[in-house]
Amino acid sequence: MPLPYQSSLDRRVAIIKALAHPSRLSIAEMLQDGERCVCDIRDLIGGDLSTISKHLSVMRDAGLLDLEKRGLNVYYRLRCPCLLSFLECVDSLAPEGGEANGP
Amino acid sequence: MPLPYQSSLDRRVAIIKALAHPSRLSIAEMLQDGERCVCDIRDLIGGDLSTISKHLSVMRDAGLLDLEKRGLNVYYRLRCPCLLSFLECVDSLAPEGGEANGP
DNA sequence: AAACTACTTGGCGAAATCGCCAAGTAAAGG
DNA sequence: CCTTTACTTGGCGATTTCGCCAAGTAGTTT
Numbered sequence: 412m413p414l415p416y417q418s419s420l421d422r423r424v425a426i427i428k429a430l431a432h433p434s435r436l437s438i439a440e441m442l443q444d445g446e447r448c449v450c451d452i453r454d455l456i457g458g459d460l461s462t463i464s465k466h467l468s469v470m471r472d473a474g475l476l477d478l479e480k481r482g483l484n485v486y487y488r489l490r491c492p493c494l495l496s497f498l499e500c501v502d503s504l505a506p507e508g509g510e511a512n513g514p
Numbered sequence: 515m516p517l518p519y520q521s522s523l524d525r526r527v528a529i530i531k532a533l534a535h536p537s538r539l540s541i542a543e544m545l546q547d548g549e550r551c552v553c554d555i556r557d558l559i560g561g562d563l564s565t566i567s568k569h570l571s572v573m574r575d576a577g578l579l580d581l582e583k584r585g586l587n588v589y590y591r592l593r594c595p596c597l598l599s600f601l602e603c604v605d606s607l608a609p610e611g612g613e614a615n616g617p
Numbered sequence: 618a619a620a621c622t623a624c625t626t627g628g629c630g631a632a633a634t635c636g637c638c639a640a641g642t643a644a645a646g647g
Numbered sequence: 648c649c650t651t652t653a654c655t656t657g658g659c660g661a662t663t664t665c666g667c668c669a670a671g672t673a674g675t676t677t
Binding site: 419420421423424426427428430431432433436437473474475490491493494496497498499500501502503504 | 522523524526527529530531533534535536539540576577578593594596597599600601602603604605606607
């Protein structure tokens with residue numbers, strides 16, 4: 412059980428930390444298109460299922476995600492529709508496109 | 515010298531990481547009101563000046579901050595005016611006010 | 618130019634995070 | 648009920664981050 416945060420600053424930081432990892436940010440991005448079950452997320456991110464599950468628990472504990480169990484599957488969805496505009500802001504800071512810029 | 519990022523994902527993550535610490539988020543918040551010199555920031559955040567300086571370098575390297583030297587002082591300012599709206603989003607995820615809600 | 622102010626950088630031990638493996642839980646199917 | 652599927656949790660070594668101390672750099676003042 413995650414401890415309650417002592418301050419609103421800590422809560423904000425927990426939410427931001429929950430996005431501050433390549434796999435977790437990718438999860439957030441893919442969930443912008445709608446809910447996904449853990450196995451779908453694993454297919455996209457790769458790596459051990461337990462690793463994915465722990466990333467999801469970090470995001471859950473921060474309050475970023477809601478989950479719903481249906482049958483054998485667990486479906487996650489974003490609680491934060493405004494994420495998209497933040498990512499646009501983030502990208503506006505580093506506009507030179509992507510991969511190690513060749514000519 | 516910070517290495518160039520291999521992907522746009524890494525760049526995004528670096529920017530988000532640069533906000534994912536209580537002192538650094540507080541710095542970002544205070545810079546929303548306008549530029550500040552390092553000593554002003556130190557007065558607000560507290561702790562060793564070298565620690566503040568390293569936090570600022572993380573934010574600089576991520577591209578969050580611009581700096582300008584004037585006289586003996588170094589003034590930092592946000593390169594990201596859209597930060598504010600993201601923090602509103604973050605707070606909307608945890609609306610129950612602040613500090614460790616006692617009964 | 619020597620002393621001072623305002624920072625930055627190097628170094629290091631302490632703490633947090635990461636990802637894999639193994640083991641545990643819960644719903645569905647045979 | 649026993650097995651299978653889908654996921655979660657515990658544990659642990661490896662890497663990363665954190666914050667202080669000490670030392671270095673760059674303008675300023677005297």
